[in-house]
Amino acid sequence: MGELALAARSLDDNRSNPMDESRQAHQAPKPGGEKTVWWQRGVIYQIYPRSFQDSNGDGVGDLRGIVDRLDYLAWLGIDAIWISPIFSSPMADFGYDISDYRNIDPRFGTLEDFDRLLIEAHRRGMRVLLDLVPNHTSDRHPWFLEARSSRDNPMRDFYIWRDPGPDGGPPNNWQSEFGGDAWEWDERTGQYYYHAFLKEQPDLNWRNPRVRNEMYDVLRFWLNRGVDGFRVDVMWHLIKDAEFRDNPPNPDWTDGMPPHKRVLPIYSCDQPEVHEVVSEMRAVLEEYGDDRLLIGEIYLPLARLVAYYGRDLRGAHLPFNFHLIQAQWDARHIERQILEYEAALPEGGWPNWVLGNHDKPRIAARVGREQARVAAVMLLTLRGTPTIYYGDEIAMTDVSIPPEQVQDPFELRVPGQGFGRDPQRTPLQWDGSAKAGFTTGSPWLPIAPDVAEYNVEAERSDPSSMLTLYRRLLALRRKSKALTIGRYATVEAAGSLLAYLRETEEERLLVVLNLGPEPADLVLPGPCRIVLSTAGEGEEERIEGTLRLKGNEAVLAEMAG
Numbered sequence: 001m002g003e004l005a006l007a008a009r010s011l012d013d014n015r016s017n018p019m020d021e022s023r024q025a026h027q028a029p030k031p032g033g034e035k036t037v038w039w040q041r042g043v044i045y046q047i048y049p050r051s052f053q054d055s056n057g058d059g060v061g062d063l064r065g066i067v068d069r070l071d072y073l074a075w076l077g078i079d080a081i082w083i084s085p086i087f088s089s090p091m092a093d094f095g096y097d098i099s100d101y102r103n104i105d106p107r108f109g110t111l112e113d114f115d116r117l118l119i120e121a122h123r124r125g126m127r128v129l130l131d132l133v134p135n136h137t138s139d140r141h142p143w144f145l146e147a148r149s150s151r152d153n154p155m156r157d158f159y160i161w162r163d164p165g166p167d168g169g170p171p172n173n174w175q176s177e178f179g180g181d182a183w184e185w186d187e188r189t190g191q192y193y194y195h196a197f198l199k200e201q202p203d204l205n206w207r208n209p210r211v212r213n214e215m216y217d218v219l220r221f222w223l224n225r226g227v228d229g230f231r232v233d234v235m236w237h238l239i240k241d242a243e244f245r246d247n248p249p250n251p252d253w254t255d256g257m258p259p260h261k262r263v264l265p266i267y268s269c270d271q272p273e274v275h276e277v278v279s280e281m282r283a284v285l286e287e288y289g290d291d292r293l294l295i296g297e298i299y300l301p302l303a304r305l306v307a308y309y310g311r312d313l314r315g316a317h318l319p320f321n322f323h324l325i326q327a328q329w330d331a332r333h334i335e336r337q338i339l340e341y342e343a344a345l346p347e348g349g350w351p352n353w354v355l356g357n358h359d360k361p362r363i364a365a366r367v368g369r370e371q372a373r374v375a376a377v378m379l380l381t382l383r384g385t386p387t388i389y390y391g392d393e394i395a396m397t398d399v400s401i402p403p404e405q406v407q408d409p410f411e412l413r414v415p416g417q418g419f420g421r422d423p424q425r426t427p428l429q430w431d432g433s434a435k436a437g438f439t440t441g442s443p444w445l446p447i448a449p450d451v452a453e454y455n456v457e458a459e460r461s462d463p464s465s466m467l468t469l470y471r472r473l474l475a476l477r478r479k480s481k482a483l484t485i486g487r488y489a490t491v492e493a494a495g496s497l498l499a500y501l502r503e504t505e506e507e508r509l510l511v512v513l514n515l516g517p518e519p520a521d522l523v524l525p526g527p528c529r530i531v532l533s534t535a536g537e538g539e540e541e542r543i544e545g546t547l548r549l550k551g552n553e554a555v556l557a558e559m560a561g
Contacts, residue, residue, distance in 0.1 A: 036484075036485055037290065037291055038079065038080075038127065038291060039079075039080065039127075039229075039293045039317065039318070039350075039385055040350055040385060040484070040485060041079070041484045041485065042079030042080055042127070042385065043077070043078060043079050043080070043380070043385070043386050043387075043388065043474060043477065044078075044079070044080045044081070044082055044129070044385065044386070044387040044388070045073060045076075045078040045080070045081050045082070045387070045388045045390065046081075046082045046084070046357060046358070046387060046388065046389050046390055047066060047081050047082065047083045047084065047390050048061075048084050048358050048390060048425055049061050049062065049063070049066065049083055049084055049086055049095075049108055050094060050095075050107075050425070050444060051390070051425055051426060051427045051428060051438075051444075051445065052065060052066055052069065052390060052427075052428055053065030053066060053068055053069050053428070053430070053438060054427075054438055054439035054440075054441065054443075055068060057439060057440040057441040058107075058439075058441055059439050059441040059442045059443050059444045060107050060108075060439075060444050061108075061427070061438070062107065062108045062109050062113075063086065063104070063108050063109035063110075063113040063114055063116075063117050064109055064113055066081075066083070066117055067113075067116060067117050067120050069430075070117075070120055070121055070124055070126070071124070072456065073124075073126065074124040074125070074126065075471075076393065076467075076470065076471055076474060077471060077474030077475060077477075077478060078126060078388075078474075079125075079126060079127065080126060080127035080128070080129055080228065080229075080293075081121065081126060081127070081128055081129065082129040082130075082131065082231050082295075082387070083128070083129070083130060083131060084131045084358060085098065085130075085131045085133055085233075086104055086105060086108045086109075086114070086130075086131075087099075087100060087101055087102075087103065087104065087105060087133075088100035088103045088104065088105045088106075089105050089138060090138055090140050090200070091105075091107075092138065092198055092200035092201065092409065093197060093198055093200070093201060093409055094407070094408075095131075095133075096133050096197070096201070096233065097133075097136070097137070097138040097139075097198065097200050097201045098133050098137055098138055098141065099137070099138040099140045099141045099142075100141070101215075101218040101221075102218065102221050114225070115225065115226075118225065118226045118227065122226070127228035127229070127293070128226075128227055128228055129227065129228060129229045129230060129231055129293060129295070130222055130227050130229075130230050130231070131230070131231050131233060132218070132219070132230040132231070132232050132233065133233040133234075134204065134206075134215045134218075134232060134233070134238065135196065135203060135204065135206075135233060135234045135237045135238055136195065136196065136197065136201040136202055136203045136204060137201070137202065137204060138200060138201065139199070139200045139201070139202055140200075143155050143158050143159075144158075144159060144202050147159045147161075147202075148186055148188065148189060148193070149188075150189060151189050151190075151191070157205055157208050157210075158204060158205060158208060158210070158211055159193055159194075159202050159203065159204060159205055160193060160194040160202075160203050160204075160205050160240065161186075161189075161191045161192065161193050161194075162183070162191060162192050162193075162194070162244060163190075163191055163192075164191075164192065170182075170183035170192055171183060171192055171244055172244050172245065172246045172247075173246045173247055173263060174194070174196075174246075174247060174263075174265075174267075174268045175247075175259065175260035175262065175263055176195060176196065176197060176198070176199075176260060177196055177197050177258075177260050177410075178197055178198055178260075178409060178410050178413050178414070179258070179259045179260065179410075179413045179414045180259070180413070182194055182195055182196055182268070183195075184199040184202075194240070196234070196237055196268065196269075198409055203237075203240075206238045206239050206274075206277055207239065207242070207273070212277065212280060216280065216281070216284045219281065219284045219285070220284060220287075223284075223285070223287075223288045223292065228291070228292060228293060229285065229292045229293030229294060229295065229317075230281075230285075230293075230294060230295065231295040231296075231297060231320075232278075232281065232294065232295065232296050232297060232316070233297050234269075234297055235274070235278065235296035235297055235298055235308065235316065235319075236269050236270045236274065236296070236297075236298045236299070236300055236308070237268075237269040238274050238277050239269075239271040239273045239274040239277060240267070240268055240269070240271060241267035241268070241271060243267075244267070245267045246263075246267070247263035247264055247265055247266055247267055247268060248263065248264050248266060249262065249263055249264070250262055250263055250264050256417070258414070258417075258419055259414060270300060270304060275307065275308070275310055275311070275315060278294075278296065278308060278310060278315040278316055279310050279311075279314045279315055281294060282294050282310070282314055282315060282316065282317075283314075293317050293318070294315075294316045294317050294318075295316060295317065295318045295319075295320060295352075296308050296315075296316040296318070296319045296320060297320050298319045298320055298322075299322060302323070302340055302341055302344045303344060305319050305321065305344075306319065306344045306345055306346060306349065309345075309346050309349045313346065313348055313349060317350065318350065318352045318385060319352075320352065320354055320387075321341060321351065321352050321353055321354060321384075322354055322357075322360075323337050323341065324337070324353055324354065324355055324375075324378075324379070325354060325355065325356060325357070325360050329366070329367045329371065329515060330515065331493065331495065331496050331497055331498040331513070331515045331516075334378075334498055334515070335490065335493075335498055338382065338488075338490075338500075339490065342383070342488060350384060350385065351382070351383055351384030351385070352384045352385040352386070352387065353379055353382050353384055353385075353386050353387070354386075354387045354389075355375055355376075355379050355388075355389065355392065356389035356392055356424070357387075357389050358389070358421065358424065358425055359421055359424075360421075360424065361398050361423065361424055362389070362391070362392060362396060362397055362398050362423075362424045363375050363389075363392055364392070364395050364396065364397040364398075365397045365398035365423070365424070369395050369397065369466075370517075370551075370552035371515065371552055372392070372395055372466070373395075373466060373469055373534045373552070373554065374513050374514065374515060374534065374552060374553070374554040376392075376393075376466070376469055376470055376473065376554075377469075377473065377511065377513060377532075377534060377554035377556065378498075378511070378513055378554070380470075380473040380474065380476075380477060380483075381473070381483055381502060381509075381511045381556065382488070382500075383486070383487070383488040383502065388470070389424075390428055391428050391429070393466060393467055393470040393471075394428075394429060394454055394455060394456055394459050394465075394466055394467050395454050395465075395466040396426075396428075396429060396448065396454060397448070397450075398423035398424050399422075399423050399426040399445070399446060399447075399448045399449075400423065401420065401422045401423055401445065401446065402446075403415075405422075405445065405446060406420060406422060407422050407444065407445060408420045408421045408422045408425075422445055425445060426443075426445045426446065426447065426448060427439070427443050427444075427445065427447060428456075429447070429448060429451045429454055429455040429456065430455060430456050430457065431455050431456065431457040431458075432451055432452040432453070432455050432457065432458055433451075434447065434451075435447060436448075436451050436455060437455070437456075437457070454466075463536070464536055469534060472532060473532070476531070476532065476556070480502075480507065480509065481504050481506075481507060482502045482503050482504050482507040482508065482509045483502050483509060485504070486502040486503050486504045486507070486509075487501075487502070487503050487504070488500060488501070488502060489501045489503065491510065491512075491522075491525055492523075493512070493522055495516070495520055496514055496515045496516030496518065496520050497512060497513065497514055497515070497520050497522055497549070498512075498513045498515060499511065499512045499513070499522055501525070501559070503559075507558075508558070508559035508561075509531075509556060509557065509558055509559065510524070510525070510528055510555075510556070510557040510558075510559055511554070511555075511556055512547060512549060512554065512555045512557070513554045514549040514550070514551060514552060514553050514554065516551060516552075517551040517552055518551045519548060519549060519550055519551055520548075520549050520551075521546050521547065521548050521549075522546065522547045522549070523545070523546055524543065524544065524545060524546065524547050525559070526544075526559055526560060526561065527542065527543065527544040527559070527560040528542070528543055528544075528547075528557035528558060528559050528560060529541070529542045529543075529557060529558045529560070530542075530543065530555060530556075530557050531556045531557055531558050532555070532556040533553060533554070533555050533556075534552075534553055534554045534555075535550050535553045542560075543557070
């Protein structure tokens with residue numbers, strides 16, 4: 001049995017402690033050149049803390065619950081965990097409305113619990129990334145309470161205040177991401193304040209140097225505690241047009257689209273000055289060495305997305321690439337997306353890929369569970385850093401939420417149109433019991449009805465499960481330089497097949513994905529040996545000439561020579 005097959009099969013090996021256009025190969029770091037850092041080789045796992053593990057029976061996940069499950073993540077092969085917001089919050093938007101950036105919300109635990117989480121994660125060789133929300137605070141944050149107390153309060157300019165427009169209404173036509181005007185009238189001071197999201201989430205004024213310095217000190221507070229980096233929420237929103245001009249109407253808007261998409265956010269986000277802010281954030285992280293990671297949440301077209309790497313790569317290390325989440329599930333479409341992304345990357349910019357997150361329907365809900373297996377192979381074999389959304393590794397899908405159990409403010413404000421985010425945030429299914437091993441209490445969101453079949457306990461011992469597939473793929477990545485830092489090159493394929501090579505000077509791996517339900521053939525670029533098949537057949541078989549894939553099958557093969 002070959003070395004890669006051994007890696008795929010022998011899953012209890014010791015983990016190391018990490019402390020062009022079509023047919024053109026995209027370059028990885030060259031042997032003997034600049035060394036890679038942990039996040040270029042590693043895999044990130046997103047934890048939505050409310051739904052990961054409840055340790056005290058209140059039905060809401062918490063930090064102690066995460067600690068209790070770290071051995072599972074180490075067993076799976078995860079290199080870093082990204083934890084959605086855990087800071088003090090009234091929970092109008094479930095932690096994305098922060099009232100104290102330097103404390104843990106009691107629902108999740110204490111600072112001491114967080115320190116223990118850091119220690120235990122680092123002891124297992126895992127990094128910890130926090131979700132920073134710098135665009136806005138809670139309306140109960142002390143800064144905002146002072147700012148709205150009077151127009152001449154020293155904190156007033158920490159937020160964005162405007163007089164009414166000529167008609168006596170809002171200053172302009174900017175829209176809230178959760179529906180309705182993005183301006184809220186403050187009766188006491190006679191001005192509107194801006195909120196890109198809920199009215200309980202007033203936007204900070206990042207043109208104010210005092211705001212920047214305060215937030216950079218927040219970064220330092222957590223870096224001093226030992227965190228390994230940050231995912232920055234809505235990074236592209238931080239700076240707004242200085243003249244507050246109206247956004248133009250969206251000519252492509254139709255009924256059924258979210259209300260805020262009636263206008264194009266030309267002036268309310270992605271302003272040129274934002275890149276100075278991102279560069280300053282990066283500089284703060286570099287005060288602590290060169291291994292702290294800065295990720296940006298950015299939903300923008302490729303040309304604008306890659307600008308967030310910054311001039312001379314002084315911006316975000318990883319501007320999140322969400323294009324697979326939004327992609328039409330078609331081989332040629334995805335192939336074009338991969339090539340366009342690779343071509344758009346600045347020289348030296350490191351790619352990254354995401355299949356799902358807490359804001360978007362799960363991959364199994366979008367493409368079905370059979371294709372979700374194919375998607376898993378793609379995510380973990382493309383060039384760049386992958387991020388796994390909790391539960392995707394056991395093929396969790398979206399859960400239907402009865403109206404009386406809806407929690408998400410987006411769904412509550414724009415009901416019945418499918419914009420709600422609760423379905424993809426349900427508790428992780430640890431076992432097949434009624435409460436899924438998540439809690440002894442009443443879970444904050446309902447448990448999936450298929451929990452008896454799709455859960456960690458059942459899948460852990462099933463060699464054909466999604467969980468086993470993820471673990472095998474992660475083991476392969478750990479053993480293979482081609483999969484972690486190797487070059488990417490397309491292989492000619494037609495119909496429902498997508499094929500590419502990952503290669504170094506010493507190793508060439510072929511990935512073939514059938515994105516359709518019917519069998520399909522690929523003319524091989526040379527003889528190969530099958531290392532992994534999602535169909536569970538033909539592994540270790542040597543093939544020349546033509547490779548036949550079943551419908552919904554993905555294959556990883558080692559090229560001869």
